[in-house]
Amino acid sequence: MYETTYHKAGNVAEAASLLAAAEDGQLLAGGQTLIPTMKARLAAPSDLVDISGASDMRGITVNVSAVTIGAMMTHAEVAANADLFAICPALSNLAARIGDPAVRNRGTLGGSLANNDPAADYPAAMLSLDATVVTNTREIAADAFFTGLFETALAEGEIITGVSFTAPGKAAYQKFPNPASRYAMCGVFVSVGPSGPRVAVTGAGADGVFRATEIETALQAKLDPHAIDKVSLDAKAMLSDLHGDGAYRANLVKVMTKRAVAALD
């Protein structure tokens, strides 16, 4: 790891001013991606602003069906929250299956969203749940937030402070983990709210997380796993690598969707 200067921010405002004052600063949340990236010398920020303890970026509130989650909530904390489990168990179960127990004790929701790894789990949930990503300057709809592989709508120096969404009537997440890395080769989050089914896919798309609109249309007609039998997905729009080619992933999207629809809760 190259040399860097460490700062600890107690709240969002402090983080924003520390970041603005840094020559080439970077926010440090749980560090479960950033620290390995820095160790491999693939990132070399002049300054790290540690926001993991920022008091105003924490907490989970559930008010009837309105849910807000602070950006610095760890995966373990999201998984263990009883109020969230009562209203949106699909999201709790997703958080409980990210990485491994030690990673879940450090990694955060905000860190995962800002990084937008094409195989990360949370982006699929946020997109399917039609969530709003709240930052220190504005609110961004999930549909506009994820813009490509490791790319988001965040501006320079903008900080995710939390997310909010309306809990859907039913939802489920199913993923096919790579047998070695355990990252999602395909993960599908299906939620059914007042405006119909929203289906978001991670791990499979060539441009990162995406909404499978053809599948949504088929499920709108009939909410049944077999409703998507005849849907055909473009293999060229899928990731293709040594773990699986585009056609394999296109098929996985359908299989995981069927499992998710069958598991809607």
Add this chain to the structure above:
Amino acid sequence: MTEVSMTVNGSAVSAKIEDRTLLVDFLRDHLKLTGTHVGCDTSQCGACLVHVNGQAMKSCTMLALSAGGTRVTTIEGVAGDDLHPMQKAFNDNHGLQCGFCTPGMVMSGIDMVTRYKAEGKTLDEAAIRHELEGNICRCTGYHNIVKSIQEAAGKM
């Protein structure tokens, strides 16, 4: 260089370290607590697993400065006058071959047993195997590791 202070295995420690120092390097190089191992160095193997404020964390994927003010427990801190029940179970069940992954396995085992007890959940064999996802034994001696954790769970 920045001053860092934390409690390690019950003792207050502080040192002036480079900001980029990883927690595992602080433990091993500055405090000479070499029981915590560096295996893969890429956050996968769990040989570096320690408890920070009672939670399992990979000390190779955390800056020492991020652990400032916390309570850290390493493998050196789990035994009293006698071995910890988890250590004894690994001994009794031949839960190790080369032993390199063992510190992380023991710390992970203690964490999962404590957590399941607190939540009132049953830690059966399937749960242990799932919970061990972040700990790799390159000798592939998982069978006896699982047996060890199962035995210790009944004694903790």
